Amino acid sequence: MLKETEYNFYYKLKKQSVHKTEVPKTVINSNVFSNLVNSGIVGKEKVGRGHIYQIVKPSDFEKFLSSAFPNPGISVNNKSDNIAKFRDSKATITEGKRIVFLRGFENVRVNKQEINLAQYIKNFGLFAVELKSLETPKICFVENLDSFLEAEKIIKDGFIFLHAYGRIGSELIKSINAVEALIFSDYDFVGLNEYLKFKSHFPNAKFFIPDNYDFLFQKFSKPLKKKDEGQQKPSEAVKYSTDEIVVKIREQVLRTNHFLEQQIVIREINEN
Structure with missing residues (x-):
């Protein structure tokens, strides 16, 4: 399941291209990101000595976001909010009952x-x-x-x-x-x-x-x-x-x- 780091990255990518050096290791080493690149939904373009990632198929990327993050607007206060937003109760650290x-x-x-x-x-x-x-x-x-x-x-x-x-x-x-x-x-x-x-x-x-x-x-x-x-x-x-x-x-x-x-x-x- 995807967590807060991935959420922040993919919603940043939705708005703009992202240089390779700005991609978190947890994202770039994940099967999810590899599948998005290999399927052509996310493209890789050479820029200078490095390269950037950008969305190539916006409608397919939107489908991916809605599946991975069902309720992106939710403020996370507890584990049930984590499940609703990330489909993972441990996606972010929450202050539980002490x-x-x-x-x-x-x-x-x-x-x-x-x-x-x-x-x-x-x-x-x-x-x-x-x-x-x-x-x-x-x-x-x-x-x-x-x-x-x-x-x-x-x-x-x-x-x-x-x-x-x-x-x-x-x-x-x-x-x-x-x-x-x-x-x-x-x-x-x-x-x-x-x-x-x-x-x-x-x-x-x-x-x-x-x-x-x-x-x-x-x-x-x-x-x-x-x-x-x-x-x-x-x-x-x-x-x-x-x-x-x-x-x-x-x-x-x-x-x-x-x-x-x-x-x-x-x-x-x-x-x-």
């Missing part, structure tokens, strides 16, 4: 209301909310749900634990008002990227590393997925970070091609 789970034994202020979190934990095990704002002295983001449900066994000191439905975004982080922020995640590129997201909003944010981390990594780390299985790669932020923790874990993962899942940290505590 659903989070909370655990802890302190009172917190959620969406401007005081919540006795301990009472919810006692009765239901967790507190779920569409988060608009959160105020608490200490917040700990936990990447995996099963670790979130047991995190207080290894992280104490009055932290409130938060697990987000899906990846945590910058807008969600901005909605949190806390003095201390701790990230408890897998020890891999994804975990480091989540840490740096928090670090950009909470400069004093810390990445939780147990005292026996090196032992756990040596004994329980697992290989990264292979390239054809969607292998992890460090984001630009992780790749160029000079943060001491990021450098340590990043270089270890790159050197060994292994990473450590956070669940083993809690398992070792439970067994001991």
Whole structure:
């Protein structure tokens, strides 16, 4: 399915010719664009040392646009708008519902209301909310749900634990008002990227590393997925970070091609 980059390019091409250097790589390498050129709907004309693309068969190009982008005038605000405009729910990034789970034994202020979190934990095990704002002295983001449900066994000191439905975004982080922020995640590129997201909003944010981390990594780390299985790669932020923790874990993962899942940290505590 086509996405926003393709949409912008094809509607630009509808209005004017486009030089080859202005064609996005995702477009020029796509089967859709190749078919348009090979069928003669879009023409390629030499200009100077390069060449331009232009529409040769306007009526056929209009048919292509109406099929590829059924509702071009729609403003995209959610996934259903993506489907209507691009026929793909993931065509553009949209701000979804910020659903989070909370655990802890302190009172917190959620969406401007005081919540006795301990009472919810006692009765239901967790507190779920569409988060608009959160105020608490200490917040700990936990990447995996099963670790979130047991995190207080290894992280104490009055932290409130938060697990987000899906990846945590910058807008969600901005909605949190806390003095201390701790990230408890897998020890891999994804975990480091989540840490740096928090670090950009909470400069004093810390990445939780147990005292026996090196032992756990040596004994329980697992290989990264292979390239054809969607292998992890460090984001630009992780790749160029000079943060001491990021450098340590990043270089270890790159050197060994292994990473450590956070669940083993809690398992070792439970067994001991």
